[in-house]
Amino acid sequence: MDMAASLHGLFGGVLIGLSAVWLMATLGRIAGISGILSGLIWERPEGDSAWRLAFLAGLIVGPMLLMLAGGNLGNVAGAPGAVIGAPIGGTGLMLVAGLLVGLGTGLGSGCTSGHGVCGLARLSPRSLAATLVFVAAAMLTVYGVRHVLGGGA
Amino acid sequence: MKTLMGFVAGLLFSLGLAISGMTDPARVVGFLDVAGAWDPTLIFVLGGAVVTTFIGYRLVWKRGTPLFAGRFALPTRRDLDPRLLGGAALFGIGWGLSGYCPGPAVASIAGLSQPLAAMLIAMAAGWWVAKRLSGSH
Numbered sequence: 001m002d003m004a005a006s007l008h009g010l011f012g013g014v015l016i017g018l019s020a021v022w023l024m025a026t027l028g029r030i031a032g033i034s035g036i037l038s039g040l041i042w043e044r045p046e047g048d049s050a051w052r053l054a055f056l057a058g059l060i061v062g063p064m065l066l067m068l069a070g071g072n073l074g075n076v077a078g079a080p081g082a083v084i085g086a087p088i089g090g091t092g093l094m095l096v097a098g099l100l101v102g103l104g105t106g107l108g109s110g111c112t113s114g115h116g117v118c119g120l121a122r123l124s125p126r127s128l129a130a131t132l133v134f135v136a137a138a139m140l141t142v143y144g145v146r147h148v149l150g151g152g153a
Numbered sequence: 154m155k156t157l158m159g160f161v162a163g164l165l166f167s168l169g170l171a172i173s174g175m176t177d178p179a180r181v182v183g184f185l186d187v188a189g190a191w192d193p194t195l196i197f198v199l200g201g202a203v204v205t206t207f208i209g210y211r212l213v214w215k216r217g218t219p220l221f222a223g224r225f226a227l228p229t230r231r232d233l234d235p236r237l238l239g240g241a242a243l244f245g246i247g248w249g250l251s252g253y254c255p256g257p258a259v260a261s262i263a264g265l266s267q268p269l270a271a272m273l274i275a276m277a278a279g280w281w282v283a284k285r286l287s288g289s290h
Binding site: 002005006007008009010011012013014015016017018019020021022023024025026027028029030031033034037038041042043050051052053054055056057058059060061062063064065066067073074075076077078082083084085086087088089090091092093094095096097098099100101102103104105106107108109111112113115116117118120121122124125126129130131133134135136137138139140141142143145146147 | 155165168183193195196199212218222225232236247249251261268279281286
């Protein structure tokens, strides 16, 4: 096992948790990315959009700061100096995947952050079920693509 | 003040994603590929995040109200329905195909490429379709 990668993962995970706690402590909100952004783009609730836009800005700026800082702060597999990894497929595949991710997180009321992090921390049975389902579906998909169809890396 | 709080939350979140390597789709798919050269990193990310949030939420909830809002906005439903489970399954397929869930996809804009732009636009379109299917909201 790659110890450095795991420690990076653990430290980054704690930061994600602190973000979720911060948002709950200050604004009383669940840090669910799909809900925050979908609401910002398609609902723009009055008086409830500015913090979402600011959250989006923070979400984009963080990795940029790490890139400017330099010094191997990222954890891209096989590329110690990088912060952002390359997409694993072309534009066509990403269009299909993006539609599924948007539709699925919209219908299922959450993604890896809302259900996986915040929901599990709340001990929500809906989030536990959703997390088990999307992790299983993702693992089956990767198995199918890589080991049955033989595509991908 | 609410805006600044939101910015700090987004910043902490994306720093966590980038430092943990979740802005690398290859790492994410490496975790999902249980039959290949399995990469356990995501378990450490999720574990660190859930334990921190579990403890932090309980400390925060003791206060009764958030610092800059009237109340804690928490989901109350506990039932499982087809929309939740079907949505989660569709999301999982898209996640497995791309290695992107919404947070890392947006946090990767610093390294924008045409496939990532396609992912982001399609994701926003997917949210719109989900809203239409779910009624007004």
